[in-house]
Each structure stands twice: as structure tokens, then as C-alpha cells.
Amino acid sequence: MIFRQLFDSVSGTYSYVLASRHGGEALILDPVLEKVDRYCQLLRELDLKLVKAVDTHLHADHVTGLGELRDRTHCMTVMGDQTKADVVAMRVADGDKVTIEGLSLDVMYTPGHTDDSYSYLMGDRVFTGDTLLIRGTGRTDFQNGSSRAQYDSIFNRLLKLPDETMVFPAHDYKGDTVSTIGEERRYNPRLQVRSVDEYIELMANLKLPNPKMMDVAVPANMHVGLHQEELEKEGRALSAVEAIRVLGRPDILLVDLRESNERMKHGMLEGALHTPYPSVEESLKPGGMLREVAAATGRRVVFFCAFGERSAMAVAAAKQAGLSNTAHIAGGIDAWKKAGGPIVHG
Structure with a gap:
């Protein structure tokens, strides 16, 4: 399997390129617009054909690369059923699978950070978007976020995965690249709560400023559809x-x-x-x-x-x-x- 973790330092975003070999079909998760040249270069170098570009949710801190990658590579764009994006080629729901040649990702609806947040499970690793971060969790105070829904997504879905499952988030701001479900259960400070009410209170008191790109990124990311x-x-x-x-x-x-x-x-x-x-x-x-x-x-x-x-x-x-x-x-x-x-x- 080909697996590449790519980083955008401006927004702290991780993007992931996945492929099996044979015909060279590839998939990318959470691409950033400004990094599309780099993705396309990597695809050429590894002799891969991009088939699907997936966003885990509607991002507020960067403009997605979905539309640009579609225009350059003719790949399919993929988001969850609940997305506010105008048009994507494929919408997925909990229990679906996103497949390319040789690889299959199980679709998990994990709302809370936003109401269209999804995670994608592939064997020994889970791509958690902004739902579960390394030693943190995604904020829940905009885009129809819900601390109660996020608690359920994390404690009743993601933390039910085997402890050794690797966690690959969509963001990190401290330089960490990977964790595991077991590590996050034990050491993530936001998960050391005794009840959903305690989690809701914790998230309500974060007092975070809005993402710098929010006013630009959200409207742009809602209009990624191909003009027909x-x-x-x-x-x-x-x-x-x-x-x-x-x-x-x-x-x-x-x-x-x-x-x-x-x-x-x-x-x-x-x-x-x-x-x-x-x-x-x-x-x-x-x-x-x-x-x-x-x-x-x-x-x-x-x-x-x-x-x-x-x-x-x-x-x-x-x-x-x-x-x-x-x-x-x-x-x-x-x-x-x-x-x-x-x-x-x-």
C-alpha cells in the first residue's frame, strides 16, 4: 500500500494520499487548495491516477482542493450526505464504503465538530477529520457543532475501535503526526471526563477565536461544484x-x-x-x-x-x-x- 501524509503549515492541515498498486488508482483525504501543485507532482512521481478526493467535513480554516483536483485530474469529489457544499460527485452515509482499486474505507458518521463530520476507517488506521485530534478534539461552537453529538461520536464510536488503531487527524498544531485510540483514551485531556455533561461544560469554556480564514473558506467550500x-x-x-x-x-x-x-x-x-x-x-x-x-x-x-x-x-x-x-x-x-x-x- 502507498500511504503519504502531507502537511500544510499555514492551516495545520494534514492531507493523505492512499493507493494500492496494480492500475495505480489513488484517493486523497482533506486536500488544501494551495497544495494542489504538490499533490499533482506526487501523483506523477508515483505514477498514480487520482480517482477520488474526499473531504471529512466542510472546512472553515482553509479552502478545499476538491474542485481544483477535479478540474485537473477529472477525479470524483466525495463528502457526507449532510454537506452544505452545492455539488459533489458522491455523497456517502454511515455504513457506506469508499473504494478504489485494492483499498476500501468504512464510512463513519461522527458529527459534533460540524454536523457533516465523517471519519474513515481503513484496517489498522482511522482518519478522524476534526472529530478526534491528537491530545485534543475539534471545537464545537460553529457550523451546527454539538458537544453532545461529539461526545457520542468519540466515546461511543471512535473509542470502541481497538486500542492499537492508528489515529490520523485532519489537523495538528504541535507537530504530532499520528496517535492511537488507546493513547487518546488514556492521555487526551479532553477525554478524561466522567460524563457527557462534563464534556459539554469543558467545550463551552474553551473561548477560542474564530478561524482566521473562516469568512473566506466556508463560502468557498460551499461552492465547489462543477459548473454545468x-x-x-x-x-x-x-x-x-x-x-x-x-x-x-x-x-x-x-x-x-x-x-x-x-x-x-x-x-x-x-x-x-x-x-x-x-x-x-x-x-x-x-x-x-x-x-x-x-x-x-x-x-x-x-x-x-x-x-x-x-x-x-x-x-x-x-x-x-x-x-x-x-x-x-x-x-x-x-x-x-x-x-x-x-x-x-x-
Whole structure:
């Protein structure tokens, strides 16, 4: 396994690059905008393809690198269901898994620092975002934070993990890089409380100043979605209502870009071909399945995904590959359901 811990000294943020080898798929956790050049350099040096960029929560102390990495690498952006970000390619919930080739992260909803805070468990290590820090915990006094919820997330979720589980947080301000669950249980001063009420009182009396970047970072991080208006102007976007009208037409080929677990959880469109987004570029090359089907049948390829971000990127990739008769469903399955479109489960 490839594992790299990267640090932004301005915001005290740790970002993590994870990969297995084989085809070189990679994932990054909590990227910082100003460090995107460094991440891309590292990906090139290690011959990795960034597939997913994940934020553990909506950050207030730095502008996320999610959007810039998506634009440069065409990776998928991932956040929790509760995020206030306008559009991300994939939203996850407690109990889901975030996977790339050879690696799987268990999704844990651990609110408290914010109401959209998640942790990600991978074997012998857990990425705790700002929920559990090394000898500290994330503040709970803004972004719908809750000391009560954080107590539950830490004491009833994270501290239930084996003592030897390594803790990799999203921030550190003292130079520590890693801890363990056992260490934090014994030595974290904020965890030496006897009750939830005592924890709430402790957190209420921290009297911390707001993060310096908060007024800039929060609004910026809420608007990371890929702009899709140009596709609409080019006539390469169907509204959900328009897509419902063409469902089943023989001249239309619907292509579902979501992953199998998303399809099982949220339902499918009848007759749609399943081509997960990471394989699209290969499928559009000469000899690729999508290219061959489109050429042989003359059907218009209409991509769709969860919220329209992956499908918009697929349309752009198709255009670059010389396949012009494509479009996407703006807003994805989310918009389709809101418009009353039929869903198949199973």
C-alpha cells in the first residue's frame, strides 16, 4: 500500500494520499487548495491516477482542493450526505464504503465538530477529520457543532475501535503526526471526563477565536461544484423532465456512471448500461465498448450519475475523444427522483 501524509503549515492541515498498486488508482483525504501543485507532482512521481478526493467535513480554516483536483485530474469529489457544499460527485452515509482499486474505507458518521463530520476507517488506521485530534478534539461552537453529538461520536464510536488503531487527524498544531485510540483514551485531556455533561461544560469554556480564514473558506467550500451551464447552452444537457420523456426511446442509450453500491442503494433506470465513471475514458477510446456501441447503433449516449458532476465530465471526455452525439442528465438521479422519474430496485 502507498500511504503519504502531507502537511500544510499555514492551516495545520494534514492531507493523505492512499493507493494500492496494480492500475495505480489513488484517493486523497482533506486536500488544501494551495497544495494542489504538490499533490499533482506526487501523483506523477508515483505514477498514480487520482480517482477520488474526499473531504471529512466542510472546512472553515482553509479552502478545499476538491474542485481544483477535479478540474485537473477529472477525479470524483466525495463528502457526507449532510454537506452544505452545492455539488459533489458522491455523497456517502454511515455504513457506506469508499473504494478504489485494492483499498476500501468504512464510512463513519461522527458529527459534533460540524454536523457533516465523517471519519474513515481503513484496517489498522482511522482518519478522524476534526472529530478526534491528537491530545485534543475539534471545537464545537460553529457550523451546527454539538458537544453532545461529539461526545457520542468519540466515546461511543471512535473509542470502541481497538486500542492499537492508528489515529490520523485532519489537523495538528504541535507537530504530532499520528496517535492511537488507546493513547487518546488514556492521555487526551479532553477525554478524561466522567460524563457527557462534563464534556459539554469543558467545550463551552474553551473561548477560542474564530478561524482566521473562516469568512473566506466556508463560502468557498460551499461552492465547489462543477459548473454545468455550458453543457446546457451547447444542447448537451437534458433536464430530468426531458430525460423522463425520452426514457425507452430506441435512439437513446442511457449510461449509468455510478458505482454498484450507489445503484443498489438509490435505484436504477430501466435499460441503462452500467459503466462506472473511472472506466469511461477507456470505454470512449477506439475499440472501447461505449464508442463501438454508439458507432454501431447511431444511438445518442446520455450519461447520468448521482448529481450530474460525473456525467458532465463524461460528456467533456466524450467530446475530447471525438464522440459528439452525447449529453447528460443535469442533476443526475437526485433530480430524476425529484421530478417523479421511475426507479428500478434490485
